[in-house]
Amino acid sequence: MIRVMIAEDEVFAREELEFLLMKEKDITIVGSVTNGRELLEQYPKLKPELIFLDIEMPEIQGTEAAKQLMEQLTPPCIIFTTAYEDYAVEAFGVNAVDYLLKPYDEERFQQALARVRKLIANRGSATSKKISNLLIEEGDKIVVVKPEDIYYAVKEDRMVIIYTGSRIIQTKQSLQELEEKLVGYPFVRSHRSYLVNLSYVKEVETWFNGTYNIILRGKEDTKIPVSRAAAKDVLQQLQM
Structure with a gap:
């Protein structure tokens, strides 16, 4: 069942949402509040997976409440409700x-x-496939690495270079293979030649023509490129 909260100060709009949601067999309404302050107070207790959130609300606006909710370790899905398309x-x-x-x-x-x-289904799938150790072929040996220890990987010629906090590993395994094995961890392709661990991102600097550079904690001298094609996905995932 998907746990749902409604944050809506208009009675009619709230009742209409409740009516629509009650027809869904995989949804349960765990709470309903009328302003942003109540939402932030009740969220830790009710732990909804989905929140229908009115943008125009008293005390704390819906967008401000959403920004605070997005700071959670596992933020909820949010569907905004509004009478104004401009939002x-x-x-x-x-x-x-x-x-x-x-x-x-x-x-x-x-x-x-x-x-x-x-x-939600994709989140569950990613969690179920998450591995504890990554086996990487390096020459005539297999190296065991904790996925969370990897800062980034880059394709150079026919090799992939993997940078961890303590060592550099060179492998003939492809970047695509590496990415598939790291499902469930916060890795993203920032560029066709780069796979980066978002957990280590310190800052993102604008570059030129819609591209960016990522600076990692502990690797401040290295700039990871973010292509125009990947920019939107990278920035969205950094907010999650």
Whole structure:
């Protein structure tokens, strides 16, 4: 069951959401609040996986509450609800899964839920496949590495160079193979030749023409390139 909270100060809009959600067999409503302050107070107790969050609310705005929720170790999925289409850009700026306009259209409501179901399923799949140790072929030996110890990996000619906190490993295994084995860990392809551990990101600096450079804690002298194609995905994952 997907645990859902509703944060909505308008009675009619809240009741409409409850009516729509109660028809879904895989959803249970664990709580309902009327302002952002109550949401932040109740979230640690109720631990919802999905929050329907009104943008315009008293005390603490929905977008501000969302920013604080995104700082959680495992942040909830958020679907913003609003009467104003102009808020769409702001909603996605805090990494919302979707946003719904009031009054609710049932087809759009179902589309938003489908996105949440897929996201939650992918999270569960990633967690179940997570490995404890990574076996890397280096020459005529196999090196055992903890995935969380890897800072980044880069493809150079026919080799992949893996940088950890204590050593450098060279392997003929492809970057794609390495990425597949690291499912469940916060690694992302920032560039076709780079795989980086987002846990070590210290800062991101703008470069040129829509590209960026990543600076890692403990590897400040190295700049990891972020291509234009990968920029949106990298920045979104850094917010999660």
